[in-house]
Amino acid sequence: MSGYSVWSVLREGLRGQTGWDRAWRDPQPKAEYDVVIIGGGGHGLATAYYLAKNHGVTNVAVVEKGWLGGGNTGRNTTIVRSNYVQPKSTEFYEHSVKLWENLSHDLNYNVMFSQRGQLGLFHTPAARDGQAKRVNTMVANGIEAQLLDREQVRAMVPHLDYSENARFPILGAIFQARAGTARHDAVAWGFARGADQRGVDILQQTEVTGILREGGKAVGVETSRGTIRAKKIGVAVAGSTGHVMGMAGIERLPIESHKLQAFVSEPLKPLLDYVVSYGAPGAHFYISQSDKGGMVFGGDLDFYNSYAQRGNLPIVTDVAESALAIMPCLGRVKLLRHWAGIMDMSMDGTHIMSKTPVENLYMNAGWCYGGFKATPASGWHFADLIANERPDDLTEAFSLDRFERGYAIDEKGMGPTPKMH
Amino acid sequence: MIRINCPFCGERDHSEFSYGGDATVIYPELDAPEAEWAEAVYQRSNPRGPHKEYWHHVSGCRAWLIVERNTLTHEMGAVTFAHAGLTKAVEG
Numbered sequence: 307m308s309g310y311s312v313w314s315v316l317r318e319g320l321r322g323q324t325g326w327d328r329a330w331r332d333p334q335p336k337a338e339y340d341v342v343i344i345g346g347g348g349h350g351l352a353t354a355y356y357l358a359k360n361h362g363v364t365n366v367a368v369v370e371k372g373w374l375g376g377g378n379t380g381r382n383t384t385i386v387r388s389n390y391v392q393p394k395s396t397e398f399y400e401h402s403v404k405l406w407e408n409l410s411h412d413l414n415y416n417v418m419f420s421q422r423g424q425l426g427l428f429h430t431p432a433a434r435d436g437q438a439k440r441v442n443t444m445v446a447n448g449i450e451a452q453l454l455d456r457e458q459v460r461a462m463v464p465h466l467d468y469s470e471n472a473r474f475p476i477l478g479a480i481f482q483a484r485a486g487t488a489r490h491d492a493v494a495w496g497f498a499r500g501a502d503q504r505g506v507d508i509l510q511q512t513e514v515t516g517i518l519r520e521g522g523k524a525v526g527v528e529t530s531r532g533t534i535r536a537k538k539i540g541v542a543v544a545g546s547t548g549h550v551m552g553m554a555g556i557e558r559l560p561i562e563s564h565k566l567q568a569f570v571s572e573p574l575k576p577l578l579d580y581v582v583s584y585g586a587p588g589a590h591f592y593i594s595q596s597d598k599g600g601m602v603f604g605g606d607l608d609f610y611n612s613y614a615q616r617g618n619l620p621i622v623t624d625v626a627e628s629a630l631a632i633m634p635c636l637g638r639v640k641l642l643r644h645w646a647g648i649m650d651m652s653m654d655g656t657h658i659m660s661k662t663p664v665e666n667l668y669m670n671a672g673w674c675y676g677g678f679k680a681t682p683a684s685g686w687h688f689a690d691l692i693a694n695e696r697p698d699d700l701t702e703a704f705s706l707d708r709f710e711r712g713y714a715i716d717e718k719g720m721g722p723t724p725k726m727h
Numbered sequence: 728m729i730r731i732n733c734p735f736c737g738e739r740d741h742s743e744f745s746y747g748g749d750a751t752v753i754y755p756e757l758d759a760p761e762a763e764w765a766e767a768v769y770q771r772s773n774p775r776g777p778h779k780e781y782w783h784h785v786s787g788c789r790a791w792l793i794v795e796r797n798t799l800t801h802e803m804g805a806v807t808f809a810h811a812g813l814t815k816a817v818e819g
Contacts, residue, residue, distance in 0.1 A: 548773040558770040562749075563798070610729075610746040613775045613799045619728050620742040653769045710765035722768050725746065 309414050329495060330502035335509050335534050339367045341692055342527055342536035344514050344550060346370025347379040348490070349670055349677065350542035351497035351508075352685020353692070355413075358504035360686070361693035366506045367536075368498075369529060371513040375494030378545055381615075381647030382678040383568050383592060383604045385581050387424050387485035389451065391443045392715045394703035395656060399676075400449050401700075402683030403484060409682055415496030417488050418597065424485035425459060427466075427584035427632070429474040437480040444482070452481045463582060465635045473631040474586050485581060487594050487602075493681055517554040517667070524554060524667040540668045540692050542684075545648030546613070547671035554664045560653040560709050561672050562724040564607045565646040567617035569625060571639045573599030584632060591628035600642060603629060607649065609725050617646040649674055654714035655727030659688055660697070660706040668692050669706065674727050729796070732806045735788040735817060747781030749773075750793045750809070775799050781809060 308314060308327060318325055341357060343350045346368045357363040386406055388399035410416050428434050437453060444451040455478045460468055466476055498508055509531070516528035517539065526535035543550045548559055576595065583592035593603035605625035608618050622644065629636050652658060652672030657680065659670050670688045673680060687701045697705065708714060709722075720726040729741035749771055755763040778798045783791050790813060795804030808814045 546775070549775045558766075558772050560769040560771070562771055562773050563775070610741075611749070611773065611778055611780065611798050612801070614801055618741075620740075709769040710762065723748070724771075725748075 329499045330508050333507045335367065335512065335531050336507065338535040340365040341538045341540060342534055343368045343540045343542060344527065345541065345543040346374045346508060346510060347377050347542065348375065348493050348497065348681035349684045351494055351501055352681050353540055353542060353688045354501040354506045355497045356685045356689035357693060358501055358506055360689060363693055364505035367534065368506060368508045369512050369514055369527065370510050373510055374498050375491050378647040378677055379490055379494045381568060381645055382490060383602050384487040384490050384678060385424065385592060385594065386488055386679040387482055388449055389440060389444060389480065389482050390717060391440055392717050394700060395715060395717060396447045397700055398683055399679065402680050405682035405686060406488065413496040413500045415492060415499055417492045417496050419486060419488040421484050421486040422580055423481060423483045424581040424583065425463065425479040425481050427476055427479045427582065429477060429586050434477055441480055450483060454479045454481050463578065463580060466632055467634050474584065474589065487581060490678060514550065519554065519664065523665040538666045538668065538692055540670060540688060542670040542688065544650040544671050544673045544677055547650050551669065554667055556662060556664065561650045562611050563613050564649050564651045564725055565612045565614060565617065566604065566607050566649050566675060567621055567644060567646045568604040569644045570642050571601040572642050574601065574639065575599065589628040589631060591625065591632060601636065601639060607725055613648055615646050615648060617644060651724035651727060653709055653722040653724060654716040655718055655720065656715040657704055658706050659691060659701050659704045662706060729801055731782060731794060733784050733787055733792060734806060734808060735790055736784065739787060743784060743786040744782040745785045747783055747791065750779045750781045
């Protein structure tokens with residue numbers, strides 16, 4: 307399989323695009339692998355990639371029920387940032403942003419990571435204090451961030467509602483210049499291709515129907531294409547974690563499944579140069595403009611447990627109201643598509659990356675709203691956990707038993723109510 | 728839109744209600760061992776299918792209800808008052 311370069315693009319342009327190989331193979335499942343990763347989204351594929359690249363573990367299969375990136379990888383609003391305040395989360399997400407910064411080169415695949423910067427607006431003096439504290443925390447952790455005043459924000463994004471009667475008066479914003487967006491499909495495809503080139507088998511249209519256990523150890527998976535034995539199994543199926551872990555006899559987890567909707571408008575001329583988000587009582591909204599021109603945006607969860615990958619009307623109205631409250635100029639823009647994904651909402655709003663009570667079974671779950679930005683670091687650290695069979699210093703904090711031990715990592719201070727994170 | 732058949736008000740849009748979470752959670756006695764409390768506070772069965780859950784009819788009769796709903800299909804089952812005494816009062 308050849309690498310992609312400007313020369314290969316030119317060559318294929320002259321040859322009528324006839325010489326491209328498959329980006330990854332479509333192999334038959336082997337009877338046994340060293341590691342089976344359940345879930346062919348960004349996290350599962352990144353895990354396989356880093357298992358091969360960082361740890362030399364190449365006898366690996368990624369087992370995916372549908373197609374690559376058809377779950378939450380393809381359903382998010384593609385925002386990448388690292389403006390967290392809890393110590394381990396700060397470190398984790400900053401590691402992720404650093405991996406993003408070199409990801410296209412590392413994968414030889416353009417993931418279109420665009421560091422356009424993110425503005426988190428605030429609307430009250432108290433919220434300004436909160437964001438000032440966030441800036442200080444970030445800066446103290448070596449993550450560049452700025453607090454902007456109203457006029458600075460106006461100079462960057464002139465078409466927000468700065469009027470006297472604005473529902474949410476804009477006092478300023480927290481700004482992370484290195485934040486941005488990426489092309490979500492390309493992230494799945496790039497990791498898939500990179501993993502495949504290193505020998506990983508990617509098995510699409512292969513649904514896991516059971517997890518084989520012998521003497522309390524996980525030893526393989528039953529799939530729609532037969533039994534596949536494995537020395538270790540990693541589960542990266544956020545959204546369906548409860549369902550899949552149930553197959554291994556783990557019936558209860560500190561997770562609830564909720565659905566989150568996202569929206570894209572018809573393509574417009576360049577309008578919004580940054581990612582803009584805001585949260586205030588009664589409104590929650592984030593928006594960016596894709597390279598094709600569509601306004602990509604979203605808001606709150608639907609607020610009740612659900613595995614239905616479709617949204618409900620009250621939140622469509624809420625998001626539309628939140629949009630118009632801050633960007634009245636969107637009033638006549640037509641909505642092109644809208645959809646929902648299933649979030650693993652954890653009890654403290656932080657992910658779980660951990661060994662499990664079943665030996666040789668590892669879980670990567672509970673990403674709440676924030677899984678996409680975590681993709682490279684998630685794969686990096688999950689691969690490390692599986693390869694070395696012990697959590698590294700960072701991953702240790704995200705263990706499954708942190709709740710009962712009293713070490714929840716509650717970024718927002720909301721308590722154990724998953725829908726509030 | 729989910730429609731919830733409130734036993735007092737009749738069938739209404741779910742936007743009149745506020746979701747209150749898993750109704751199968753039973754909190755232990757105050758002096759119960761920590762492990763029991765950790766289980767009740769943090770662990771959920773989170774089923775993909777029939778789910779028993781609390782809804783509060785905030786913009787209606789303000790009663791707390793127990794609603795049976797399928798989390799995969801959103802199919803609705805029985806709706807009852809969370810407080811047995813209320814059922815008795817309304818039906819009695």
